[in-house]
Amino acid sequence: MPASATLHAGMDESVSDEELMLRYGAGDAAAFDILYGRHKGGVYRYLLRQLREPALAEELLQDVWLKLINARNRYTVQAKFSTWLYRIAHNRLIDHVRRQGNHEIVSLDCNDAGEDPPIQLADDPARTPEARQWAEQQLARVVQLVETLPAAQREAFLLHHEGDLGVDAIAEATGVNRETAKSRLRYAFEKLRKGLGDYL
Secondary structure: OOOOHHHHHHHOOOOOOEEEEEEEHHHHHHHHHHHHHHHHHHHHHHHHHHOOOOHHHHHHHHHHHHHHHHHHOOOOOOOOHHHHHHHHHHHHHHHHHHHHHOOOOOOOOOHHHHHOOOOOHHHHHHHHOOHHHHHHHHHHHHHHHHHHHOHHHHHHHHHHHHOOOHHHHHHHOOOOOOOOOOOOOHHHHHHHHHHHHOOO
């Protein structure tokens, strides 16, 4: 068995992202594979829902991971890995938008410091076909509503939903203060709840 396969097999879900990144910086390629597997989907969806262009989202996704690879030897644990990763993604997105000139960024458990409770959508695998259809309608409605949010609120919601970032991490990832991040997230949730209406 190759050494990398042995290392990969020895790393289970209990190994933190931060530890994996440190191991990757020390030369453990298997640690990168695990990090990529854990986060590629969320980062891609964050970019896709901001840009609405799959090919462009894929291109920026590769840029994000390339930046991570290039930074592996300098990485130190100063925040959650996901905060650091989504900060890279946010910066890459902003760089792209600035280069485009007039291209606007297109753009659920929030319990700390008095934020509203999450938007809950039913997710019971044993539900009836009618209930499954209802859940699919809920999801489609959420996607539509997210697309109508102002760009800053949409980004805060996506960082929270796709990146599992809390208010402090959203503030750090986007370079705003905590109150601004908190307000953006709160307004996003309020608009989504109002738009969902009978679906909740």
